[in-house]
Each structure stands twice: as structure tokens, then as C-alpha cells.
Amino acid sequence: MTRSRSQGWWVWLVAAVPVAVAGVWLLAVLSAATGYPWPEPWRDRSQPVAYSHQKHLALHMECTACHFGAETGTHAGLPPTSFCASCHLLIPPPGSAAEADTNAVAAAAAGGTNRWAAPTPPELARYLKAGEEIPWKQFQRAPRHVFFSHRRHVTIAHLDCAVCHGDMNRRDQPVTRAEFPTHLPGMNRCVDCHLKEKVSTDCLACHH
Amino acid sequence: MACRRDAGEGGDGARLRSFLIVAMSNPAKKPDSRDPVPGRILLVLGCVGGGLLAFYLVLAVQAWAWSPAVYVRYAESPRSRTLLDPAGPPVRPQATQPTPVEHGREVYRRAGCAVCHGVDGKGGVINPNYQRGTFPQLNNISQRLFLRDADSHAAALEALNEGIPLDADEDLGIDRQRLVGVQYANVVRIILDGNPAQRKDPAGVAPLPMPGWRDRLSETDVRDVIAYLISLQDLKVYEEEE
Numbered sequence: 404m405t406r407s408r409s410q411g412w413w414v415w416l417v418a419a420v421p422v423a424v425a426g427v428w429l430l431a432v433l434s435a436a437t438g439y440p441w442p443e444p445w446r447d448r449s450q451p452v453a454y455s456h457q458k459h460l461a462l463h464m465e466c467t468a469c470h471f472g473a474e475t476g477t478h479a480g481l482p483p484t485s486f487c488a489s490c491h492l493l494i495p496p497p498g499s500a501a502e503a504d505t506n507a508v509a510a511a512a513a514g515g516t517n518r519w520a521a522p523t524p525p526e527l528a529r530y531l532k533a534g535e536e537i538p539w540k541q542f543q544r545a546p547r548h549v550f551f552s553h554r555r556h557v558t559i560a561h562l563d564c565a566v567c568h569g570d571m572n573r574r575d576q577p578v579t580r581a582e583f584p585t586h587l588p589g590m591n592r593c594v595d596c597h598l599k600e601k602v603s604t605d606c607l608a609c610h611h
Numbered sequence: 612m613a614c615r616r617d618a619g620e621g622g623d624g625a626r627l628r629s630f631l632i633v634a635m636s637n638p639a640k641k642p643d644s645r646d647p648v649p650g651r652i653l654l655v656l657g658c659v660g661g662g663l664l665a666f667y668l669v670l671a672v673q674a675w676a677w678s679p680a681v682y683v684r685y686a687e688s689p690r691s692r693t694l695l696d697p698a699g700p701p702v703r704p705q706a707t708q709p710t711p712v713e714h715g716r717e718v719y720r721r722a723g724c725a726v727c728h729g730v731d732g733k734g735g736v737i738n739p740n741y742q743r744g745t746f747p748q749l750n751n752i753s754q755r756l757f758l759r760d761a762d763s764h765a766a767a768l769e770a771l772n773e774g775i776p777l778d779a780d781e782d783l784g785i786d787r788q789r790l791v792g793v794q795y796a797n798v799v800r801i802i803l804d805g806n807p808a809q810r811k812d813p814a815g816v817a818p819l820p821m822p823g824w825r826d827r828l829s830e831t832d833v834r835d836v837i838a839y840l841i842s843l844q845d846l847k848v849y850e851e852e853e
Contacts (some may be wrong), residue, residue, distance in 0.1 A: 417655055421662015425669055455792045462737040463745075468725035475720075485827070486723040490819050520739040520816045 450577035452527050457575040466571070468566045473553040473564070488531050490521040492569055543568075543581045548611055560600070573607055650666040711772050715839030722824065724749075732843050741818035742809040752837070753844035756794045760786060764841065767791065771838035772833045774831075795837070802833050 467473050472480035494531045523531070530537050545551040556562045565571070584590045597604050617835035709717065719725060719732075727736050727746040734748025735829045756777070766784040767777055775783065776799075785791050805823035824833070 414651070414658070417659040418661075421659065421665060425662060425665035428669050428671075432669060462739075463735050464726060465730045466729050468723075470807055471720040471725065480724065482726075486726055489723050489726060489822055516646065520819050597761075 412481065448540070448542075448579040450540060451525065452539075452577070454576045454577045456571040457573060459573050467557070468542070474558045475558070476554055477550075479553045484530055484534075484536055487527060487537075491523040491527060491531060499602050539577075540579075542578055549609055550611060551609065558601075566596075614677050643851060659704055690722045711774065711835040711838045712842045713839075714767075715832075715835035715837070715842075718828065718836050719839055722828060722832075722836075725835070727819070732840055738818045740815040744811075746819075749840045750843035750845070751848075752798070754848065756798065757787060757790050757848075758785070758839070758841070758844075762786070763791070764844060764846070764849065766837060768841050771834060771841065775832070776817040776834055777837075798837060799830075799833055802828070802836070 424479060453462055469482040470479040471482075472478050527537075556567075557564070565584075567583060569582060583592050585595065594604055595608065641774045656698045658765065663729040678783075679802035720730075725731075727738070728737055728749045729746075734745055734750075737744065738746050753764050753767070754768070758795070760768050762784075770777060770783045770785075775781070777785070777788075777795035778799075782788070801821060803823060803825040806821040808818040810818060828836075
């Protein structure tokens with residue numbers, strides 16, 4: 404029996420499609436399970452402002468100063484732009500030495516340089532001037548059937564933020580994916596810590 | 612019936628088979644009974660089935676990877692039994708009206724004071740090229756208001772909790788109350804109108820001054836923030852002085 408090459412191409416095509424789908428799916432699962440940054444070209448992971456935790460933490464700011472909900476509520480929350488405006492694009496008191504630098508601040512907002520202690524990048528200046536909140540994309544998100552309280556972990560258990568969120572002192576780029584330093588898959592990262600700390604692993608302690 | 616004719620009489624089933632033969636063969640070539648068409652159909656079905664199998668295999672791997680069954684040992688606990696009880700979980704008491712100190716703490720955090728002055732006013736945040744190096748700590752504001760003993764501290768806190776500012780004319784039971792009142796008015800002015808920051812190096816960058824909060828905070832907010840800051844005072848300082 405003889406078979407020409409033109410007769411067999413579609414067979415390989417039909418065979419390749421499910422294999423390719425399975426391969427992409429496997430990559431996505433491995434990415435979610437291991438926390439390893441596998442490429443996900445279908446998802447836009449850019450943040451509107453290139454916020455650097457490293458620069459702000461280098462000034463000895465505290466995590467809960469901006470994410471104040473972490474101590475009192477379920478969600479840690481993000482600070483409003485008014486927090487940014489306290490230092491960036493600040494209008495100094497009239498007659499003060501800093502007032503002369505206000506023009507330099509405006510120059511920095513337009514892309515130039517200034518001698519202000521808190522230079523304002525243009526993309527941030529745009530939101531501050533418009534008085535709008537920065538539309539951050541959320542990547543750290545608990546599933547809907549999970550009740551995760553930051554207050555329980557931060558205020559009651561005195562858990563350091565770095566245990567779950569990693570060393571933010573070295574992060575000079577905004578957060579663009581959910582990352583956990585333990586690299587355990589899914590719920591195991593929670594249960595592993597609960598077992599180590601001898602706290603409840605009861606289903607209803609965390610699940611609705 | 613059509614389904615009976617499929618077997619050998621050449622009904623709809625035979626037509627479908629002929630269609631598949633033509634569709635899966637070279638269009639330029641007419642169907643030939645000697646071509647291995649059944650084998651090709653099996654190959655296609657095998658590929659699709661293999662793909663689905665691989666898909667379900669991946670799902671199985673995912674289920675295995677995410678399963679907490681290895682870790683979870685106790686699915687039932689007193690808490691579970693309480694929550695599953697028909698009587699329901701115990702009812703939580705309703706939240707009460709926050710005290711001025713509690714309200715002041717909320718304002719302090721929500722207005723962003725903690726960003727510069729630190730959580731709980733402990734300071735330590737660097738202000739580049741500022742003469743003093745860091746933003747002022749505020750958990751010792753009680754001393755800066757010249758509340759120099761525990762009784763004056765308690766009296767000031769009690770007055771603020773009742774909504775009376777420390778620069779009021781009435782007697783609040785505070786030692787050297789007039790001086791305390793002047794300092795209190797100064798602190799209120801700094802919060803509402805801001806305060807410049809002196810440079811350490813005149814040729815260096817401009818340090819961040821205290822911005823004015825008049826447009827964002829009410830007088831009650833400011834009074835409660837001061838009450839909160841006074842409540843942060845470590846009272847051991849007074850014991851040591853005595």
C-alpha cells in the first residue's frame with residue numbers, strides 16, 4: 404500500500420491540535436501549582452503605574468501603613484491616591500523653602516528631572532492631577548469559597564507579611580502575578596503552615 | 612427501518628460512510644474500496660480520543676497537585692459541629708459607637724498619617740535630606756504637649772474623650788493648663804496648615820514638608836487624632852520621672 408505525502412498532512416494536524424491544547428493546559432496548571440512564572444501571553448499583566456515596593460520600603464515605611472486593612476479587616480486593601488499625593492506632587496506651604504521646588508515637581512511630572520525628595524513619574528502624575536484612583540490589577544486573590552482574613556493572620560497570629568508575600572524589599576517592579584514563597588500548590592500552602600503552627604485545619608475554619 | 616438498513620442494505624448509514632470516505636480522502640480521487648479508509652477513521656478517532664484522554668489526564672494531575680487530602684486529617688471538630696448545629700452559630704454582639712480614641716486611630720490610618728509617622732506613631736520613616744533625618748515620631752506627643760505627669764495625661768485624655776479641646780477656657784484639671792492649651796493649638800495648626808521641613812544639605816533635594824489637612828480633616832477628626840496619639844504615650848516615662 405502506498406500513500407502520498409499530501410494525503411497525510413491533515414492526520415498530523417488533527418493529532419497535533421489536542422496535543423497542543425493539552426500542552427498549554429499543562430503549562431497553565433504547572434504555573435498555578437508551582438508559582439513558577441510560566442509565560443501566559445494571553446493575559447495582560449502590566450500595571451498602570453510602575454510602583455516599586457523596594458524604593459518605599461527603603462525609607463522604612465511599614466506595610467500596614469498603606470495596606471492598613473491588613474490589621475483590621477479581611478482585605479489588606481490598597482491605599483487611595485491621596486496617600487501618594489501626600490508626598491508626590493505635594494504643594495508645599497506658601498513661603499516655605501520647598502515651595503520653590505514646586506515648579507521642579509511639575510517639570511518632573513512632565514518627564515523632566517527635579518530635586519524633589521519624592522519625584523513623581525508621569526503616569527502617576529496623570530492620576531494625581533485628575534484626582535482618580537489608580538486602576539491596579541489584582542493578582543493575589545483567594546477563591547470565592549475561601550474565607551481568608553488578613554486580621555487573623557496579621558493582628559492575632561502576628562504573621563510577618565513576608566511569610567506569604569515574599570521579600571518585598573527586593574521587588575522594584577509592581578506585583579504582576581500571585582506568588583507565594585513556599586511554592587506549595589494550592590491549599591497545601593495554607594494547610595502546611597496551619598499544621599506547623601498547630602492551628603485549626605477544620606474545613607469550616609476557612610471555607611464557607 | 613433506517614438503522615436496520617445501515618447494516619447491509621445501503622441506507623443512510625451507507626451514505627454517511629460514503630461521505631466520510633470522500634471527505635477524508637484526496638478530493639481529486641474517487642472513493643476506492645481498496646483504500647484503507649476504516650483505518651484512517653480509526654486514526655482520527657484515536658487522535659481525538661487521545662487528546663481528550665490527555666486533557667483528562669492533565670485534570671487528574673491538577674486534582675492531585677491541588678488536593679489537600681494528604682495534609683488535612685481532621686474534617687470534623689467542635690467548631691464544625693457548632694456551625695452545623697440547627698441552632699446556628701452564636702450571635703456576635705453588635706458593634707458599639709467608637710470612642711474618640713478609636714475614631715482617632717481610624718482617621719490616623721485612613722488619612723495616611725502612618726505612612727510618614729509610622730504605624731502607632733513610632734516614627735522612623737526616612738525623610739531625604741531632612742534636618743532631623745526621619746519624620747517625627749508622634750507616640751510621645753503627650754510630653755510635647757507638656758503633659759508632665761500621669762494625672763495631667765489622664766485628665767487631658769478624659770477631656771478629649773468628652774469632646775473638649777485642651778485649649779478650652781474651662782478648668783480641665785491639667786497642670787499648667789494654659790501652656791498645654793497653647794501647645795495643643797500649635798499642634799492643631801500644624802495638622803491643619805502644614806509645616807515646612809528644613810534641609811540638612813542646602814544644595815540637596817527638598818525634603819518632604821508636613822502637608823496641610825484642612826481640606827480633608829474636620830476639627831473633630833483632628834481632636835480625636837490627638838486623643839489617639841496621647842493614648843499612645845508610654846506611661847512608664849512618668850513613673851521614672853517620679
